[in-house]
Amino acid sequence: MTAETFQIEVLPVKHKLFRFANRLLCNTENAEDIVQETFLRLWSKREKLSEYRSIEAFAMTITKNLCLDKLKSKKHKSDQLTERNQGTTMDTPYKYTEQADTFNKVKEIINSLPEQQRMIIHLRDVEGYEFEEMAEMLELSVNTIRVNLSRARKKTRGKMLKAYNYEFAKN
Amino acid sequence: MNLQKIELLIRKYESGETSMEEEKTLHDFFWSNEVPVHLANYKKLFLFFDTSKSEMLKDENFDERIMEAITKDGSTKTPKAKAYRLYAVMSIAASILILISVGFYFQTRTPQIHFEDTYDNPELAYAETKKILMLVSGNMNTGSEELQSVAELENGFRELKKISNLKSGMKSMEKLSVLNKSKNLITSKK
Numbered sequence: 001m002t003a004e005t006f007q008i009e010v011l012p013v014k015h016k017l018f019r020f021a022n023r024l025l026c027n028t029e030n031a032e033d034i035v036q037e038t039f040l041r042l043w044s045k046r047e048k049l050s051e052y053r054s055i056e057a058f059a060m061t062i063t064k065n066l067c068l069d070k071l072k073s074k075k076h077k078s079d080q081l082t083e084r085n086q087g088t089t090m091d092t093p094y095k096y097t098e099q100a101d102t103f104n105k106v107k108e109i110i111n112s113l114p115e116q117q118r119m120i121i122h123l124r125d126v127e128g129y130e131f132e133e134m135a136e137m138l139e140l141s142v143n144t145i146r147v148n149l150s151r152a153r154k155k156t157r158g159k160m161l162k163a164y165n166y167e168f169a170k171n
Numbered sequence: 172m173n174l175q176k177i178e179l180l181i182r183k184y185e186s187g188e189t190s191m192e193e194e195k196t197l198h199d200f201f202w203s204n205e206v207p208v209h210l211a212n213y214k215k216l217f218l219f220f221d222t223s224k225s226e227m228l229k230d231e232n233f234d235e236r237i238m239e240a241i242t243k244d245g246s247t248k249t250p251k252a253k254a255y256r257l258y259a260v261m262s263i264a265a266s267i268l269i270l271i272s273v274g275f276y277f278q279t280r281t282p283q284i285h286f287e288d289t290y291d292n293p294e295l296a297y298a299e300t301k302k303i304l305m306l307v308s309g310n311m312n313t314g315s316e317e318l319q320s321v322a323e324l325e326n327g328f329r330e331l332k333k334i335s336n337l338k339s340g341m342k343s344m345e346k347l348s349v350l351n352k353s354k355n356l357i358t359s360k361k
Binding site: 036040 | 184185189226227233242
């Protein structure tokens with residue numbers, strides 16, 4: 001694979017990789033670093049890339065593994081604490097603060113899910129991948145994905161109910 | 172959209188059994204203005220999902236940086252090993268050259284250090300040196316003669332030692348205080 005084809009065919013997947021990494025790490029700076037590392041690894045395996053059914057899925061797998069390694073490392077834990085203290089950054093097209101509040105609250109709920117459920121709900125409900133694609137990316141069975149997706153969605157509904165019923169009570 | 176059908180789809184959605192098309196139907200429904208209050212939380216959730224998808228990697232130089240990193244790596248991949256070997260050989264050669272030149276420098280430099288004579292007649296120089304040395308030793312002797320008076324000080328100290336006997340004398344004198352006591356006794360009896 002030439003550098004040019006790499007730039008045209010592989011590089012545009014960066015936004016998807018970034019969203020996925022950011023969902024897992026909750027830290028934009030670290031997420032960007034992970035995406036960069038993903039591309040360097042993809043390039044070093046460029047001779048074998050044609051063997052993969054989907055380069056995008058392979059890229060996601062690399063990003064996932066790098067993120068999970070990062071989450072295990074101690075340094076990340078301190079980074080995450082500082083970022084949380086800084087509060088959630090506004091990088092959404094929402095115009096009104098009320099809508100921004102809602103966005104950040106839902107984000108908080110989604111990000112409080114266990115890692116695996118968080119990955120699955122993100123890949124399905126945000127990125128819209130098929131179960132088979134997700135199975136390839138996450139190296140899990142379709143059944144495991146379906147079960148965990150259901151858990152994630154139900155848990156989210158429960159947390160939303162809790163968060164917004166309290167709000168009703170307050171008003 | 173039939174509300175009953177939506178509620179059925181939500182249940183299916185939560186069991187993880189909806190197809191992509193059915194989920195698309197849900198997304199479209201929640202973006203519409205006809206969402207009833209009891210489904211408000213789902214509206215929030217689906218709006219969150221769709222808004223999240225527009226989040227981008229913001230670093231504008233990202234592509235440039237990646238392309239620079241990979242083209243640098245790619246173009247030198249084969250000659251890399253050769254270049255590396257050349258560097259190794261050259262660095263070894265350079266080290267040897269430095270060692271040789273440093274060694275050569277010290278070897279040639281050492282014999283260069285020698286004193287130059289400032290005299291023409293060796294006998295005269297010898298006489299002059301002797302004269303100076305005699306002068307120094309003469310002055311030294313007069314100095315040490317003066318120091319003999321310091322030795323006298325020692326005798327003085329020896330004499331002073333006798334003063335230490337004063338202490339024992341004082342102790343014997345203490346007995347005299349008894350006299351004082353008896354004197355007091357007598358005066359009080361009067």
